[in-house]
Amino acid sequence: MYYILSVFIGFVISIMVTLNGELTSTYGVFLATVIIHICAILVLLVVLLINRQSIKIKKKIPLYYFIGGLLGVLTTVFNNYAFPFLGVSLLLSLCLLGQSATSLVLDMFHIFNHNQKTNNKTIFGLILLILGNIVMIRF
Amino acid sequence: MIIAIIVSILSGVTIVLSRTTNALLSIKTNTLVSTFYNYIVGLLFSSLALMLFKNIGTTFSQNSEIPSYIYFFGGPIGILAVFFSAYLALKIPSLVMTLLLFFGQIVAAIIIDYFLTNTLNISNIIGGILVFIGLLFINQK
Numbered sequence: 220m221y222y223i224l225s226v227f228i229g230f231v232i233s234i235m236v237t238l239n240g241e242l243t244s245t246y247g248v249f250l251a252t253v254i255i256h257i258c259a260i261l262v263l264l265v266v267l268l269i270n271r272q273s274i275k276i277k278k279k280i281p282l283y284y285f286i287g288g289l290l291g292v293l294t295t296v297f298n299n300y301a302f303p304f305l306g307v308s309l310l311l312s313l314c315l316l317g318q319s320a321t322s323l324v325l326d327m328f329h330i331f332n333h334n335q336k337t338n339n340k341t342i343f344g345l346i347l348l349i350l351g352n353i354v355m356i357r358f
Numbered sequence: 359m360i361i362a363i364i365v366s367i368l369s370g371v372t373i374v375l376s377r378t379t380n381a382l383l384s385i386k387t388n389t390l391v392s393t394f395y396n397y398i399v400g401l402l403f404s405s406l407a408l409m410l411f412k413n414i415g416t417t418f419s420q421n422s423e424i425p426s427y428i429y430f431f432g433g434p435i436g437i438l439a440v441f442f443s444a445y446l447a448l449k450i451p452s453l454v455m456t457l458l459l460f461f462g463q464i465v466a467a468i469i470i471d472y473f474l475t476n477t478l479n480i481s482n483i484i485g486g487i488l489v490f491i492g493l494l495f496i497n498q499k
Binding site for chain 1: 359361362363365366367368369370371372373374375376377378379380382383386387388390391392393394395396397398399400401402403404405407408411413414426428429430431432433434435436437438439442443446449450454455458459460461462463464465466467468470471474475479480481482484485486487488489490491492493494495496497498
């Protein structure tokens with residue numbers, strides 16, 4: 220059941236990138252990104268209301284904890300920009316290459332306290348990832 | 359084209375970094391509240407970008423077959439992805455989840471690209487398989 224749900228969420232991500240990309244072709248990258256965020260916040264507010272959840276934060280939280288929002292904007296802007304040039308398949312494969320490479324670098328330098336070892340298998344995997352992307356770009 | 363390739367790879371970098379910082383924030387609050395602030399900060403910065411920079415990317419023609427209100431569901435279904443990924447991460451091994459997520463993504467993506475361009479791209483399928491095997495190696499313990 221969890222496996223089917225995982226595949227389904229993969230479907231959802233592809234559909235999301237497509238819808239956001241199509242929104243961009245109508246409104247442009249930045250306006251589309253604003254619209255995407257407003258739509259998401261409206262839905263989140265409904266969910267918060269249903270759960271009777273307060274959005275107040277009691278503890279003092281350093282400002283850099285909120286940087287995820289800025290990074291999320293960059294993700295959306297990058298995807299929206301690339302969509303009309305590359306299509307969904309290539310865009311998502313390249314994105315996955317970026318994700319894997321970043322995770323590897325974070326693990327290598329033990330940033331965020333990950334303790335995974337990088338070995339020959341991971342490097343071989345990364346090379347296959349790059350190859351796969353080259354095949355998609357070239358042919 | 360080359361810029362599109364570079365920013366696509368960069369989007370992977372920002373996904374991992376934002377996932378990590380959001381995890382830090384959700385420890386202080388919870389997933390729902392931290393996601394809310396994530397989008398509020400996002401709205402702030404994207405509004406700022408809209409005011410500061412010239413809007414780009416409107417020149418591409420729209421696929422007229424689908425009614426346009428459907429396009430507005432991209433943001434909301436993104437929340438669905440965020441929540442269920444967080445939920446699934448606790449239920450199944452991250453290796454299995456990474457592979458299944460990518461499997462779902464690439465199958466849906468190839469189907470979507472087929473409908474948008476009306477051509478079945480064989481290289482996308484071969485490339486997708488290579489990426490899948492690559493992931494298998496990267497995530498092996």
